[in-house]
Amino acid sequence: MKIVRARVVPFALPLRAPLATAHGVLHERHGALLVLETDGGLLGLGEATPIAGFGLETRARAQEALATLGKQALGCDPHRLDPLLDAAEHSAPDAPCARAAFDSAIHDLVSQSESLPLASWLARHLGRVARTRIETNALLVGATPRELASAAERAVARGFRSLKIKIAGAAHAADPERVGAVRCAVGPAVRIRVDANGGFANSNLALRAIDALAPHDLEWIEQPVPASDIPALARVRSRSPIPIAADEAAVAGAGLARVLADRAADWVVLKPSALGGLRAAARAAAQARAAGCGIVVTTLLDGAIARAAALALAAALPGPLPACGLATGALLAADLAAAERHDAAALAPAPAPGLGVPLDSARLERVAEGRGRVLAHRDGQAA
Numbered sequence: 001m002k003i004v005r006a007r008v009v010p011f012a013l014p015l016r017a018p019l020a021t022a023h024g025v026l027h028e029r030h031g032a033l034l035v036l037e038t039d040g041g042l043l044g045l046g047e048a049t050p051i052a053g054f055g056l057e058t059r060a061r062a063q064e065a066l067a068t069l070g071k072q073a074l075g076c077d078p079h080r081l082d083p084l085l086d087a088a089e090h091s092a093p094d095a096p097c098a099r100a101a102f103d104s105a106i107h108d109l110v111s112q113s114e115s116l117p118l119a120s121w122l123a124r125h126l127g128r129v130a131r132t133r134i135e136t137n138a139l140l141v142g143a144t145p146r147e148l149a150s151a152a153e154r155a156v157a158r159g160f161r162s163l164k165i166k167i168a169g170a171a172h173a174a175d176p177e178r179v180g181a182v183r184c185a186v187g188p189a190v191r192i193r194v195d196a197n198g199g200f201a202n203s204n205l206a207l208r209a210i211d212a213l214a215p216h217d218l219e220w221i222e223q224p225v226p227a228s229d230i231p232a233l234a235r236v237r238s239r240s241p242i243p244i245a246a247d248e249a250a251v252a253g254a255g256l257a258r259v260l261a262d263r264a265a266d267w268v269v270l271k272p273s274a275l276g277g278l279r280a281a282a283r284a285a286a287q288a289r290a291a292g293c294g295i296v297v298t299t300l301l302d303g304a305i306a307r308a309a310a311l312a313l314a315a316a317l318p319g320p321l322p323a324c325g326l327a328t329g330a331l332l333a334a335d336l337a338a339a340e341r342h343d344a345a346a347l348a349p350a351p352a353p354g355l356g357v358p359l360d361s362a363r364l365e366r367v368a369e370g371r372g373r374v375l376a377h378r379d380g381q382a383a
């Protein structure tokens with residue numbers, strides 16, 4: 001099997017409603033799709049959808065890196081997975097989203113060629129059998145306490161038992177009231193986690209906010225302080241009555257190793273899209289577990305292809321998993337593929353070989369920005 005053609009298609013996916021985080025208000029997600037084609041006609045898909053504020057590459061850099069990685073793969077056998085992914089780390093060390101797309105496309109090809117769903121392929125390589133069901137959390141969207149409480153009621157009616165609320169945004173003074181309204185609406189049995197996205201400037205401000213939120217019985221608070229300040233995260237964790245999750249801090253460079261060495265988190269949030277792909281995320285999961293941390297797998301609020309890769313990883317990983325942040329597809333008003341049940345309280349990995357997400361040209365055309373770039377033709381000549 002040989003990769004004979006690579007294509008990069010930039011896209012824009014509008015959100016159904018603006019999403020406010022400490023990084024600002026999100027209206028749409030921009031990214032690029034990588035399509036690798038083999039001489040036998042298999043298509044391997046990967047998606048790079050960087051997000052501002054996560055210490056990731058820009059979308060322009062992601063596209064440039066995808067072009068480099070796509071060209072690099074021409075003529076290669078995807079079964080040489082480790083050398084290919086090692087080479088990608090070498091040629092695009094600064095572009096984790098592009099590397100994640102490349103990693104996804106290669107994994108998609110290899111698992112298709114072995115007629116295995118990607119989740120089963122990954123699980124087999126971890127010496128286990130894939131889970132068939134992964135519980136997910138609902139990300140609540142709403143500006144006011146009342147809007148959040150109704151979003152929470154709707155989510156619980158749809159079967160969710162774990163809810164997530166973005167905090168530390170422009171209206172952070174109202175966070176205790178917003179979180180309290182949700183707790184009041186859903187009662188004590190539903191888990192609630194909050195995500196500050198690094199929005200509290202230092203550990204004192206974070207601890208003050210945490211004290212105000214603590215009465216609402218939270219599962220964890222994610223990234224209370226900026227990603228670069230791991231000592232501050234460790235200080236917060238040592239004094240916080242609420243468990244601490246590291247997200248952005250575990251993404252940037254050698255961040256995860258420092259988070260674990262400094263005992264700065266109880267939980268580590270694993271986003272394959274931001275960590276450089278499935279292989280890197282599975283390694284990060286093993287490191288975090290070995291250090292005694294819990295792990296949770298989430299999307300980067302990305303399109304259907306990267307979400308399918310994250311779901312396959314969650315299905316394959318050993319050990320207990322809390323509700324994962326994989327039900328984010330419903331936030332998008334347009335997507336890269338049809339994704340039935342993408343916002344359900346429990347998801348099953350696709351049963352078809354590979355990622356299980358076929359290339360949907362009609363949908364892709366609707367969200368594509370331009371015609372995309374073919375990096376090589378069928379005869380293997382670079383374009």
Ligand SMILES: [Mg+2]
Binds near residue numbers: 195197222223247248
């Ligand atoms: Mg987060």
